[in-house]
Amino acid sequence: MVDNFGRKINYLRLSVTDRCNLRCSYCMPAHGIKKLDHCDILSYEQLHRVATAAVGIGVEKIRITGGEPLVRKGIVDFLAELKRIPGLKKLVLTTNGVFLEEMAEGLRRAGVESINMSLDSLRPEVFARITRGGDLQRVLAGLAAAERAGFEYLKINMVVMRGINDDELFDFAALTLDKPINVRFIEYMPTLRDKNWESLMVPGDELLSRLSGRYDLQQVSPEALDGPARYYQVPGAAGKIGFITPISGHFCQKCNRLRVTSSGMLKSCLFDEGGVSLRPCLERGTDADLLELLRQVEGRKQYKHTLVDSVSDTYNMSQIGG
Ligand code: SAM
Ligand code: SF4
Numbered sequence: 001m002v003d004n005f006g007r008k009i010n011y012l013r014l015s016v017t018d019r020c021n022l023r024c025s026y027c028m029p030a031h032g033i034k035k036l037d038h039c040d041i042l043s044y045e046q047l048h049r050v051a052t053a054a055v056g057i058g059v060e061k062i063r064i065t066g067g068e069p070l071v072r073k074g075i076v077d078f079l080a081e082l083k084r085i086p087g088l089k090k091l092v093l094t095t096n097g098v099f100l101e102e103m104a105e106g107l108r109r110a111g112v113e114s115i116n117m118s119l120d121s122l123r124p125e126v127f128a129r130i131t132r133g134g135d136l137q138r139v140l141a142g143l144a145a146a147e148r149a150g151f152e153y154l155k156i157n158m159v160v161m162r163g164i165n166d167d168e169l170f171d172f173a174a175l176t177l178d179k180p181i182n183v184r185f186i187e188y189m190p191t192l193r194d195k196n197w198e199s200l201m202v203p204g205d206e207l208l209s210r211l212s213g214r215y216d217l218q219q220v221s222p223e224a225l226d227g228p229a230r231y232y233q234v235p236g237a238a239g240k241i242g243f244i245t246p247i248s249g250h251f252c253q254k255c256n257r258l259r260v261t262s263s264g265m266l267k268s269c270l271f272d273e274g275g276v277s278l279r280p281c282l283e284r285g286t287d288a289d290l291l292e293l294l295r296q297v298e299g300r301k302q303y304k305h306t307l308v309d310s311v312s313d314t315y316n317m318s319q320i321g322g
Contacts, residue, residue, distance in 0.1 A: 010060045011227070011257040014047055016075065017067040018262045022096050023132035024120070026159050026188055030132065042264045044078045046282045050260055052085050053290040059258075061090040063116075067262060070099040076106045083111030092116070094157075098134070100142025104149040114153035115146050116184075121165045122172070130164065147179070155182045155242075160207060161200045173211055176239030184229050184242035187249075204245035208232070217241065227256070258297060266297045 018036050020028070042050070051062055062082060069075055083091050093107065094116040100107075107115070119139060121127040127136040146154055156175065160166050172183045185207050190197035211217060217232040220240060229242035230249075243249075259267040264282065265275035276297050281289050 009256055009258060010058055011063070012051065012054045012059045012061070013063045013065055013257055013259045014051060015065050015067065015260065015262040016047060016069050016078070017041060017072040019071050020066060020068040020096070021071055021098050022068065022134045024096075024118070024159075025130055025132065026161070026192065029192060036263055041262050042260070042278075042282070044074065044081070046264070046278075047078070047260075048081055048085075049282060049287070049290065050266075050278060051082055051088070053287060053294055054258070055085050055087045057291055057294055060088065061092065062088060063092045063094060065094040068096050068098070069093060070095050070103055076103065076110050079107065079112055080110040090114075094118070095142075096131075096134070097139040097142035097146075101138065101145045104142065104145040104151075108149040108151060112151070114151050114155065116155045116157055117143060117146070118157045118159075119143070120158050120161075122168055126165055126168075130161075147181075153182060154180070155184055157184050157186055157244075159186045159188055160202045161188050162202050164200070166202050166207075169207060169210060170214060173215065173234070173241055176241055177234060177237045179238050181239040182231070182242055183239065184244055186244040187247045189246055201247055203248040204230070204243040205248065208243060211241065258294070266293065268297050 018041070023030065051059075054062070064075075064079065064082075066072070072078075079091065079093070082088065090113050091111055092114045093112050095118070097117045097119065100115070100117070104115075117139075119127075120130045121136070124136040127134055127139070143154070143156075156172070158165070158168075158172050160169070169185070172185070175181050176183050185204065187204060188197065188201040190201075194200075208217070211232075215234045218235060220231045220233050222229070222231060227244075228249075229244045231240045231242045233240045260278065261267065261275070264278045266278050267275040276293060278290070278293065281293055285293075
């Protein structure tokens, strides 16, 4: 599947729930979140059908996300089913890590190859403030369990916020020195339309230059099926340091993905305000109709996202799937 701008679309992000056991300040407002009714969330059977169709038109990698995917009942069995789809090369998951201590082994056995874990601070009180009540120890225990379970890759995603956690840059970079963990610094995106977002956002180039003051970072080439992160490595380090720059970097030219939200909206971009509902097709259409819909949405992919310029309402990252 190649889009109108020559990008090979081979990556699908499937959000399996809008629910979450944390309330990260950059992702959800403190109050007033409208949860979807259970009947408005795609069933596992429907999600499986979408995944199979997507693989049928060239998707090679599927990321399961949310909300928090590990809060949905039956997720491990569902993942094991997805893994059996012929032609799917990589099944990966993004999680906040709260349930990883109990679930890491089962996820690995189900065939999940790698895990991206969100972790924005290594200080308990800062972590609790960002996540509105999260327990850092629990998440670190989850990370340790994931290390033991032997995933191909473990990636830590840190959303960097000036004056909140940007002083922990070096502590996070140091996590890559001895262990094969990739740490990715993500620019804060104004999805909640907060007035002070520009003062919070630390551009990727600034992060790189701050880190380069201490380390002789070497750029490394991305691996096949990698997303839009730019990767560097401290010479001799076991892991890599990545920068994801949706605001300063406009990584759209490398975008290789489609998304399905937990309510079944197929989106060509994280910031695609419309999208196409898969529901009618999943309820009444054939597999051929589903393939046609996927192709149509892929054809709508824009060259560049418009998050900063658009005047839209807030984006609900926990529903769209981050
Ligand atoms: N609950 C899981 C987790 O936190 O990893 C998966 C869903 S979460 C919506 C997916 C990703 O979106 C996380 O890595 C999170 O850091 C990122 N994200 C959410 N809101 C963001 C924002 N405003 N700016 C940058 N990244 C954001
Ligand atoms: Fe939940 Fe993930 Fe959003 Fe944090 S970033 S509130 S863990 S969905």
